[in-house]
Amino acid sequence: MKVYVVNAFTKEKFGGNPAAVVPLEKWLSKELMQNIAAQHNLAETAFIIPRGNEFEIRWFTPTVEVDLCGHATLASAHVYFNHLNYKNDKMVFYSRSGSLHVSKLDGGKIMLDFPANAPTETTSVQAIEKGLQVKPLEVYTSTFDYMVLLENQQAIEDLNPDFKTLAQVPSRGVIATAKGNESDFVSRCFFPQSGIDEDPVTGSAHTVTVPYWAKKLGKSKLSAIQLSERKGYLDCEMAGDRVLMSGYAVTYLVGDILI
Numbered sequence: 001m002k003v004y005v006v007n008a009f010t011k012e013k014f015g016g017n018p019a020a021v022v023p024l025e026k027w028l029s030k031e032l033m034q035n036i037a038a039q040h041n042l043a044e045t046a047f048i049i050p051r052g053n054e055f056e057i058r059w060f061t062p063t064v065e066v067d068l069c070g071h072a073t074l075a076s077a078h079v080y081f082n083h084l085n086y087k088n089d090k091m092v093f094y095s096r097s098g099s100l101h102v103s104k105l106d107g108g109k110i111m112l113d114f115p116a117n118a119p120t121e122t123t124s125v126q127a128i129e130k131g132l133q134v135k136p137l138e139v140y141t142s143t144f145d146y147m148v149l150l151e152n153q154q155a156i157e158d159l160n161p162d163f164k165t166l167a168q169v170p171s172r173g174v175i176a177t178a179k180g181n182e183s184d185f186v187s188r189c190f191f192p193q194s195g196i197d198e199d200p201v202t203g204s205a206h207t208v209t210v211p212y213w214a215k216k217l218g219k220s221k222l223s224a225i226q227l228s229e230r231k232g233y234l235d236c237e238m239a240g241d242r243v244l245m246s247g248y249a250v251t252y253l254v255g256d257i258l259i
Helices: 030-040 070-082 126-132 153-157 203-217
Strands: 002-008 017-023 044-051 054-060 090-095 098-104 110-115 138-141 145-149 173-179 185-191 196-199 221-226 232-239 242-247 249-256
Touching (some): 017 070, 070 090, 070 098, 070 203, 185 203, 203 232
Antiparallel strands (some): 002 249, 044 054
16 A cells, blocks of 8 residues: 655645555555554544545544544645646545535645534633633534633634643543634644644634634635644635635655555
8 A cells, every 4th residue: 555644734844744645445454444543653544445536534533533634635636746647626525514615826826615513612621721721711512512702812823732631621632722923823732632732733624723713813715834843834714514624735645555
C-alpha cells in the first residue's frame, strides 16, 4: 500500500497538521486500519476507497476511529489532485458524517464544504475549568466537542492544560477560542480522550467555531488561525447550513506500507 504524509492548512514543510493518507481498492479490517494509524502515530490517518467517480473515507487517530476530520480530508484531496492524476476540480467523499465536498481553487488552495455544527450554550463542566486551569467566559456544546470562549488571543496562547484532567470531559475534546489579533478568531483544540493532547489544526472544529463567530461578528467570511506550535491558517465562510474552509497543503513524504 502507498502512504502519503501531507501537512494540511499550511504552505510550510513543517507547519500545519500532518495526516497520513492511504488509498485502497477495498476496505481493510478495522483492526488493521487502527494498527496502521497507531503505527503512524499522527493525529489522523485517512483510508479511502473508490465509489464510482466518488470516494468513501474513514479516519483513525492512534487510538480510535472518528466521525469527522477536516485536515485529513484536505490532505486526501491534495493527494488525489497532485499525485494520483485525479482530473476533476471537485471531489466527493462519503463519510460517517455524510457527504463532504472538496474543490481545488486557483492558486493551489483546497476548499472543504462541510456541514455546520453550530454550538449550543451550556453550563460549565468542572473538568474543563480544572483541565484548562482557567474559567471560560462562556461554554458551549456541539455534536462532538465542548467549545469555550476566552477573553482574548493571549489567553488562548497562555493555555497550559492538564491533559489527564481534560481527558475526563465527556466529549471528543475541548475547543478553546477567542477573537484574534491578526485574524477574525483564533483557537486551540485538545483531544486527550482521542489520543491527541493538542491537535495542530482541526478542520472539524471550525464547523463549530465558524457558525459561532459568524453570528457574533455579523459577517459570513472569516479568517482563522489555530495557535498550535505548528500553526494553521484557514479562510472560512458560512454558506447556509454549510461551512467552507480553504487552505493549502504540502506533501512531506511518499512511501510504502509493507503488511
